[in-house]
Amino acid sequence: MIQVxxxxxxxNGVRLAPLSLAHADGLRAAASDGKLWELRITSVPEPQxxxxxxxxxxxxxxxxxxxxxxxxxxxxxxSTSYHDILPLVDRVEIGWTWYAKSRQRSHVxxxxxxxxxxxxxxxxxCAVVGWRTDNFNFASQKAIERLGAKKDxxxxxxxxxxxxSIRDTVMYSLLRGEWPEVKMxxxxxxxxxxxx
Numbered sequence: 001m002i003q004v005x006x007x008x009x010x011x012n013g014v015r016l017a018p019l020s021l022a023h024a025d026g027l028r029a030a031a032s033d034g035k036l037w038e039l040r041i042t043s044v045p046e047p048q049x050x051x052x053x054x055x056x057x058x059x060x061x062x063x064x065x066x067x068x069x070x071x072x073x074x075x076x077x078x079s080t081s082y083h084d085i086l087p088l089v090d091r092v093e094i095g096w097t098w099y100a101k102s103r104q105r106s107h108v109x110x111x112x113x114x115x116x117x118x119x120x121x122x123x124x125x126c127a128v129v130g131w132r133t134d135n136f137n138f139a140s141q142k143a144i145e146r147l148g149a150k151k152d153x154x155x156x157x158x159x160x161x162x163x164x165s166i167r168d169t170v171m172y173s174l175l176r177g178e179w180p181e182v183k184m185x186x187x188x189x190x191x192x193x194x195x196x
């Protein structure tokens with residue numbers, strides 16, 4: 001049975017640190033890089049709601065939230081989490097993920113996923129890692145599929161968006177037996193990025 005606890009993970013110039021209220025100003029700046037809260041299909045907090053966003057993340061019993069930092073500068077560049085943690089079936093999901101607009105389409109997401117998946121499978125002993133996303137968040141769906149995750153299906157009329165509309169949720173997963181090949185692919189992508 002897995003036991004998920006806050007931990008600091010670091011590689012490829014990215015550090016995942018346990019999220020705390022001390023990250024509020026940094027998260028506010030990261031969210032402001034692109035006004036990400038204006039996207040109706042994301043969970044990015046509005047500037048005035050950052051402290052409440054962090055506190056909600058810390059209060060959720062089945063969530064371990066991280067601040068995503070530039071390892072060299074310490075700048076907060078986003079946030080991600082393990083959530084919907086199910087110890088009895090050795091399952092976690094990765095989500096609540098967002099990055100400052102200037103860090104999107106860079107090595108950051110690949111590095112974060114490699115860190116989180118390595119920790120989940122190699123350290124915690126997870127049997128499966130899942131993702132979920134809005135049915136209209138096509139960029140997120142493509143990013144999850146590029147990781148090698150398999151689409152499990154769509155839960156219709158599943159969750160409320162920030163604008164009050166109801167979304168369908170697209171579910172994905174990666175099994176422990178699929179992890180070695182996915183790990184090799186992520187490492188390959190990062191090597192290619194380093195050569196660019």
